[in-house]
Amino acid sequence: MSLDIALGKQKEEVNCMRLELGNILIKDVQFGEETKVVDGVLYVNKDELTNLLLEDENITSVSIEMARPGKSIRITPVKDVVEPRVKVDGPGGIFPGVLSKVETVGTGRTHVLKGAAVVTTGKIVAFQEGIVDMTGPGADYTPFSKLNNVVISCEVKEGLKQHEHEKALRMVGLKSSKYLGEAGRDVEPDEINTYETLSLLKSVEKYPELPKVAYVQMLQSQGLMHDTYVYGVDAKQTLSTLINPTEIMDGAIISGNCVSACDKNTTYHHLNNPVIHDMFEKHGKEINFVGMIITNENVYLADKERSSDWTAKLAEYLGLDGVIISQEGFGNPDTDLIMNCKKIEDKGIDTVIITDEYAGRDGASQSLADADPKADAVVTGGNANEVIELPPMDKVIGDARVANKIAGGFDGSLKEDGSIVVEIQAITGATNELGFNKLTAKGY
Amino acid sequence: MDLENQKRVKDITEKHGAENVIVVLGAAEAEAAGLAAETVTAGDPTFAGPLAGVQLGLRVYHAVEPQFKGEVDADVYEDQIGMMEMVLEVDEIIEEMTDIREEFCKFND
Amino acid sequence: MSKIRIVHYINQFFAGIGGEEKADYKPEIREGIVGPGMEFNKKFGDEAEIVATIICGDSYFNENLDEAKAKVIDMVKEYNPDLFIAGPAFNAGRYGVACGTIANAVKEELNIPVLTGMYEENPGADMFKKDVYIMETKNSAAGMRKAIKTMAPFAIKLAKGEEIGGPKEEGYMARGIRKNYFADKRGSARAVDMLINKLNKKKFETEFPMPNFDRVDPNPAIKDITKSKIALVTSGGIVPKGNPDHIESSSASKYGKYDIQGFNDLTSETHETAHGGYDPVYANEDADRVLPVDVLRDLEKEGKIGELHRYFYTTTGNGTAVASSKAFAEEFAKELIADGVEAVILTST
Numbered sequence: 001m002s003l004d005i006a007l008g009k010q011k012e013e014v015n016c017m018r019l020e021l022g023n024i025l026i027k028d029v030q031f032g033e034e035t036k037v038v039d040g041v042l043y044v045n046k047d048e049l050t051n052l053l054l055e056d057e058n059i060t061s062v063s064i065e066m067a068r069p070g071k072s073i074r075i076t077p078v079k080d081v082v083e084p085r086v087k088v089d090g091p092g093g094i095f096p097g098v099l100s101k102v103e104t105v106g107t108g109r110t111h112v113l114k115g116a117a118v119v120t121t122g123k124i125v126a127f128q129e130g131i132v133d134m135t136g137p138g139a140d141y142t143p144f145s146k147l148n149n150v151v152i153s154c155e156v157k158e159g160l161k162q163h164e165h166e167k168a169l170r171m172v173g174l175k176s177s178k179y180l181g182e183a184g185r186d187v188e189p190d191e192i193n194t195y196e197t198l199s200l201l202k203s204v205e206k207y208p209e210l211p212k213v214a215y216v217q218m219l220q221s222q223g224l225m226h227d228t229y230v231y232g233v234d235a236k237q238t239l240s241t242l243i244n245p246t247e248i249m250d251g252a253i254i255s256g257n258c259v260s261a262c263d264k265n266t267t268y269h270h271l272n273n274p275v276i277h278d279m280f281e282k283h284g285k286e287i288n289f290v291g292m293i294i295t296n297e298n299v300y301l302a303d304k305e306r307s308s309d310w311t312a313k314l315a316e317y318l319g320l321d322g323v324i325i326s327q328e329g330f331g332n333p334d335t336d337l338i339m340n341c342k343k344i345e346d347k348g349i350d351t352v353i354i355t356d357e358y359a360g361r362d363g364a365s366q367s368l369a370d371a372d373p374k375a376d377a378v379v380t381g382g383n384a385n386e387v388i389e390l391p392p393m394d395k396v397i398g399d400a401r402v403a404n405k406i407a408g409g410f411d412g413s414l415k416e417d418g419s420i421v422v423e424i425q426a427i428t429g430a431t432n433e434l435g436f437n438k439l440t441a442k443g444y
Numbered sequence: 445m446d447l448e449n450q451k452r453v454k455d456i457t458e459k460h461g462a463e464n465v466i467v468v469l470g471a472a473e474a475e476a477a478g479l480a481a482e483t484v485t486a487g488d489p490t491f492a493g494p495l496a497g498v499q500l501g502l503r504v505y506h507a508v509e510p511q512f513k514g515e516v517d518a519d520v521y522e523d524q525i526g527m528m529e530m531v532l533e534v535d536e537i538i539e540e541m542t543d544i545r546e547e548f549c550k551f552n553d
Numbered sequence: 554m555s556k557i558r559i560v561h562y563i564n565q566f567f568a569g570i571g572g573e574e575k576a577d578y579k580p581e582i583r584e585g586i587v588g589p590g591m592e593f594n595k596k597f598g599d600e601a602e603i604v605a606t607i608i609c610g611d612s613y614f615n616e617n618l619d620e621a622k623a624k625v626i627d628m629v630k631e632y633n634p635d636l637f638i639a640g641p642a643f644n645a646g647r648y649g650v651a652c653g654t655i656a657n658a659v660k661e662e663l664n665i666p667v668l669t670g671m672y673e674e675n676p677g678a679d680m681f682k683k684d685v686y687i688m689e690t691k692n693s694a695a696g697m698r699k700a701i702k703t704m705a706p707f708a709i710k711l712a713k714g715e716e717i718g719g720p721k722e723e724g725y726m727a728r729g730i731r732k733n734y735f736a737d738k739r740g741s742a743r744a745v746d747m748l749i750n751k752l753n754k755k756k757f758e759t760e761f762p763m764p765n766f767d768r769v770d771p772n773p774a775i776k777d778i779t780k781s782k783i784a785l786v787t788s789g790g791i792v793p794k795g796n797p798d799h800i801e802s803s804s805a806s807k808y809g810k811y812d813i814q815g816f817n818d819l820t821s822e823t824h825e826t827a828h829g830g831y832d833p834v835y836a837n838e839d840a841d842r843v844l845p846v847d848v849l850r851d852l853e854k855e856g857k858i859g860e861l862h863r864y865f866y867t868t869t870g871n872g873t874a875v876a877s878s879k880a881f882a883e884e885f886a887k888e889l890i891a892d893g894v895e896a897v898i899l900t901s902t
Contacts, residue, residue, distance in 0.1 A: 140735075211752045274741035281742075286749050322752045324744050352748040354740055357761065363731040364683055371763040377751050378761040379744040382733040424733075435740025440760055441731045444719055447569060479695050490694030491589035492567045 017106050018196040019090070019246035022189025026115035029066050029148040037183045042084075042116050044150060044180065052179055053154070058168040060155045065397050067119070067134050067149040072394035074138075075151055077129030078428045079120040080173040080255055081144055081266040084113040084181035087250060094181060095174050095251040097232025105250035109192075111184040117147040117268055118180065120173040121398040122154045130261025130428030131390070131420070138390040141430040143437065144268070151397050152176055170256055173267065195246050195280055200318060203290050210288040211321035215245070215275050216311060216344070217434075218336060220257045220265070220328040221296040227256035228265075228328075230294065240295035240310035245276045253294070257328075262384045262430040263356050265328050269429065274436050275324055275354070290318060295340065297333040304336050312343035322350040327433045330358055330384070334369040345374040356381035356431035357441055361423070367441075381431035382439040385423050392418030445483045450493040453484050457500050462550060467504040468512060474536040477506050481541055485548035501550030506541050508534050557601035557712045560629050561590045562639040562655055564648050567694075568608040576647075578610030580621060582628040589697055593638070596705035601712065605632045611647040614655070615806045616799055622658045629659055636712040637663075641670030641700045642677060644692040646877060647806045649677030656685045666711040670700050673726065676874030680804075682726045686711065689726055731761075781895040784862035786885075788870030788878070789843035789902040790828030791819070791836065800869055802829025808868035808881040810888075813861075818847045830871030831902050843900055862894050870901055 025040055032043030050062045067073045087093050090108010093100025119132065132144045139145035154172055156165050198206060219228040221235040228235040230243070230253050243252065248270060255267045276292070283289040295311045298304060315323055323344055327337045334355070341351050353375055357367035363383055396418075413422050424430040431439060445453075457465050467484050471477035479489060481504045488495040505512045508529050513521060565571055565578040567588040586594055587606040594602055607628050614621045629637060637659045639652035649671045656667040670688035671678050678687055688707060690700040703724040710717065720727040736743065743760075750757040775781050792800055798809050816823070824840035826833045841847045849861045866885050868878070889897065 213748065213752075274739055275744065278739075278741040278745045282745055282749065287745075287752075322748050324741075324748055326744075350748065350751045352744050352751065354744050355761075357731055359731040364729060366764055367731060367761060373763055373765075375763050376759055377747050377757060378759045378763075379740050379747060380760045381740055383731045386733050432740070435742070435744050438735045438737065438739050439733055440736045440740065440743075441733045442719060442760065443727050443762070444717070444730045444732055447571070475695075490567070490697050491592055492694060493569055496569075496588055497591045 015199045015202045016196055017244045017246050018194060019106055019249055020109040020192050020194050021249060022088075022109060022111045022192045023114040024111055024184045024187050025190045026113050026148055028068065029116055029150055031066075035180065035183050037113065037187050042113060042148065042150075042180065042183060049176060049179055053152070053172055053175060056168055056171065058157050058160055058164060059172065060157055063153045065151050065153075067132075067151050067397060069134060069146050069148070071134045072136075073134040074131060074390075074393035074396045074398075075119055075121055075134075075149070076131040076396065076398045077121055078132050078144075078261065078398075079122060079129055079169045081149075081268040081428065082118045082120075082173045082177040083268045083271050084116055084118065084177045084184065085251065085271065086111050086178070086181035086185050088185055092250065094178055095254060098229060098251075098254060099174055099178050102231055104247065105252060106244050106246035106248075110250055111181070111187065111189055113181060113184050115148055116180070117144060117149050118173055118176045119144065119149045119151045120154070120169050120176075121151060122156070122169055130264070131422070131426050132428050133390055133393060136391050136393070137388060138427055141388070141424050141427045141439065143429055150176065150180065153398060166256065170254075174254065177267075195249070197244055197246065197289070197291060200290055203288055204319075207284060207288040210284070210286065212290050212319060213279070213287045213322045213324070214289070214291050214293055214315065214318060214320050215279055216293045216295065216315070216323050216325040216340060217273070217275070218325065218327050218333065218340065219253065219294055219296050220333070222299050222329070222332065226329070228296075229254050229256055235296045236298055238294075238296055240293060240307050240314060242314065243292050243294050245273075245280070245289070245292050248273050248276060248292075260330070260384065260425045261428045262425045263329060263381065263433050264428070265432070265434060266429065269432060269434055269436055272436075274434055275326055278435075279324070287322075290320070293323075297329065297336045299332060304339060308336060308339035308343050311340050312347055315344050315349055316347045320349050322352070324352045324354065326354040326435065330356060331369050338368075338370040338372050338375060341375045342372050350377070351375070352377040352379060354379045354381070354433050354435050356433050357383045358385055359383045359441075361385050361387055363441075363444075379435060380441050381433050381435065381437060382424070382441045384425040384431045387421060388424050388427075390420040390422065445480045445488070445493070445495075447493045450483060450488060450495045453500070453502070454494050454498065457502065462500055462502055465502050467502055469504065469506045471506065471537075472532065474533060474540040477537050478540040478544055480504075481544040482548065485544060499548070501548060503549060503551055503553075504541070504545065506537050508532055509538055509541060556599065557597075557636060557709060558604045558632065558634040559593075559597075559601055559636045559638055559708065559712075560632050560634040561586070561593065561603045561606045562625065562637070562652065563588055563590075563606060563608055564645075564651065565608060565610045568606075570608065576610040576612035578608065579613055580607060580609040580624045580628065582607050582631070589641075589701065592698060592701045593705055596701055597709065600709050601636075603638075604634060609651070611645070611651055614651040615647050615801060615804070618654070622655065625655055626658060626662050629663060635665060636708055637665060637667045638704070638708060639667070639669040641688065641690050641697070641704065642675060643690055643694050643696065643700075644672040644675050646676050646880065649675035650680065650804060650806065650874070651677075653677035653681030653685060653687070657681055660685060668704060668708050668711060670704050674876055676876040676880075678726055679876055680874050683728050683730070686728075687726045688724055775896055778858055778896070779856055780859045782860045782862055782893050783849065783858050784889055784892075784894040784897050785844055785846065785849065785865040785900070786897050787844050787865070787867050787900045788873070789836070789867075789900055790826045790869040790871070791824055791840045791844040791865075791867050792827050794823055794825050796825065796827045800827045800867070802827055802869060803871040803873075805869040805871075805873045805877065808866055808885065810864050810866050810885065812863055813846055813865055814863040816846055817850045819844065828869045828871055828902060830869075843902060845898075845900070849898075862889070862892060864892070
């Protein structure tokens with residue numbers, strides 16, 4: 001190859017981030033002697049995984065069970081849900097800055113065990129984790145009832161502080177996913193999708209007629225049980241910044257939070273961020289999806305002002321025509337959401353915001369804690385306070401008694417026969433604000 | 445049209461027969477004129493007065509309409525109505541009144 | 554199938570009894586229809602009929618809430634109807650408040666479906682749209698036929714217990730109640746579609762309309778207050794002793810304008826409070842505590858303000874509809890301006 005051609009190819013590569021995502025469709029999970037994927041079935045070597053997790057001396061015992069779609073199984077309390085992925089080509093590894101080195105990810109090729117998930121559960125850390133029912137009315141409210149779940153429950157060392165307890169469980173989910181993901185390394189994916197983001201100027205050059213849009217993702221960053229990590233950095237400590245959509249697909253952002261189960265972004269949600277996917281769908285056709293801005297939701301007013309100012313500043317600098325802003329959590333971050341929206345609208349940029357609602361059990365209370373007439377384009381994930389009755393399940397993985405204590409539950413939530421009367425707030429992912437679900441609300 | 449006047453129109457019509465009654469209005473606006481006209485033809489649209497649901501179908505005109513103007517002494521007209529005629533939306537009033545008559549009046553002259 | 558039985562509530566005006574001068578008409582019940590009931594029955598056809606009509610003056614109702622409610626409910630009970638309709642009240646404020654109040658009371662006590670109708674700016678609307686279905690109507694009784702056209706079929710739906718659709722399709726005022734349902738597409742796809750429409754200036758519908766906070770921007774500060782005429786206005790309900798104009802203790806339907814010329818101090822002999830929302834003892838002992846006439850007279854003497862305006866305006870803030878407050882102020886603000894008042898001290902409780 002001549003030097004010119006070699007240099008030319010290099011130049012093309014440095015102006016774009018391209019990731020091939022190969023989906024290996026998983027239709028079942030089983031225990032087996034070897035962890036591997038054969039004909040769409042993920043086999044798990046229980047002992048090997050258990051030993052891997054026990055390497056953390058804070059973990060005293062591990063139990064692993066399977067929960068398949070349609071089975072009468074209830075998983076609670078759910079700490080996190082993670083999708084097994086593995087980087088097969090390109091720089092960096094899955095969960096950079098956490099399980100892999102900090103090298104920038106989002107290019108090359110990554111394999112996904114699509115249809116499988118790791119669900120972590122365990123003795124309650126705080127009162128905010130969720131319920132996943134694999135069948136029944138509750139199953140309609142969580143995307144995880146449709147997955148083949150490898151459910152991992154852990155006991156931790158006596159006297160372990162809350163921070164460390166949370167971290168230990170967080171790492172269990174990530175490590176397990178990475179371990180299982182490895183089983184997909186040499187498997188030929190059933191389908192491969194390619195996602196590409198050009199550098200800003202090249203992108204505008206390529207699609208001069210299309211409106212320039214970006215995705216602004218707000219990350220929960222309010223402290224214990226309310227944190228998010230970007231390349232291993234606590235989002236509380238970050239300034240609003242740019243990130244490439246494909247980096248998210250390799251686990252650049254992971255969940256350390258369980259706000260209320262309904263609008264918490266599990267790591268699974270991050271990896272499969274639907275706004276990114278749906279923006280890519282229309283990219284080059286009706287919009288020019290130029291990139292992504294991430295910003296946090298700290299509790300201090302100065303931080304809120306700084307972050308939202310910074311986000312609006314970046315949006316303006318990119319010369320955007322429009323943004324979609326997704327929130328995480330409710331109440332306190334409603335202020336951040338409205339600040340971001342107002343400030344970006346004031347720059348002459350169109351916004352659409354995605355949120356959920358806490359309108360009370362009768363749906364008659366005000367849905368958001370803050371409002372502004374400029375937020376005239378809202379997508380909602382539904383009213384989290386709506387009450388549902390979940391019938392008893394044959395099996396409970398975890399501890400059903402937590403229903404009385406988790407957010408959305410109340411004393412007496414859990415009935416003697418095992419049924420639970422609870423707000424959908426308690427169901428993991430029910431009102432997700434990335435727009436993951438079809439659930440929404442309308443006014444009467 | 446207020447209850448008193450509705451009663452008067454009703455009584456007069458009952459006494460003399462609808463074909464022998466003409467109502468002349470002096471409302472300041474087309475809308476008000478239309479409502480009064482509707483009241484004495486199709487019935488009180490607010491259903492509050494004696495003409496609620498009573499369809500008299502009477503001939504009704506506004507003072508600024510040619511059908512009335514043409515029938516009266518020009519000097520007297522100028523004297524009594526000339527000033528008002530300048531301030532009112534005559535065309536609008538004529539249009540409104542004509543519409544009502546076409547729809548609800550019993551008599552086609 | 555037997556006809557749906559309905560009891561209808563109207564005020565003295567629609568009953569043909571009289572206007573404002575007859576607004577103190579006590580509750581009366583008559584068999585069958587009165588006034589607008591005629592048009593209702595026409596639209597009901599074979600399905601329903603008004604079996605009785607209750608007539609009550611707006612002043613009587615608003616000034617004797619408990620008795621009026623009790624009396625009317627007893628009257629309704631007599632007929633054991635399937636449904637209760639009040640009004641429609643269009644933009645008549647006191648009538649609208651009465652309709653909303655009585656419809657809500659009937660709903661709670663007798664547990665039957667209820668319906669009323671009014672114009673969106675009627676104070677009764679904001680007060681009761683969460684509690685009872687309020688059909689949207691025009692702002693004057695000229696819109697009666699049109700109002701009944703939508704109210705009649707909706708009433709039948711309510712009486713039959715059929716499923717009620719959204720406010721836009723059925724014609725009632727949005728109650729601000731949120732209900733979940735599953736859409737065809739996931740939220741992110743809906744968001745992208747919405748953004749594309751917004752960018753292309755095409756119509757889109759937000760899934761959650763922002764609540765209206767209606768803030769008032771303050772005017773710039775007075776340049777020289779020592780030359781200004783200041784007026785006192787209060788929603789604390791201070792009135793001359795005896796409350797001569799019967800301003801209500803709650804949910805005021807009127808305001809008062811009173812002369813304080815010659816008054817340097819309000820006392821328990823001269824003034825009192827009509828407000829039912831706070832402990833009245835201290836205000837009754839000395840009304841200056843809510844309407845600071847004494848302090849302003851001092852400031853006048855000291856030359857710190859130009860002059861205290863001779864009239865004060867008052868109403869009861871307790872439970873009073875925002876729309877009513879707005880309407881009162883729109884009216885008397887004109888008088889204040891005409892009287893040369895530059896600034897108002899507004900006290901509330």
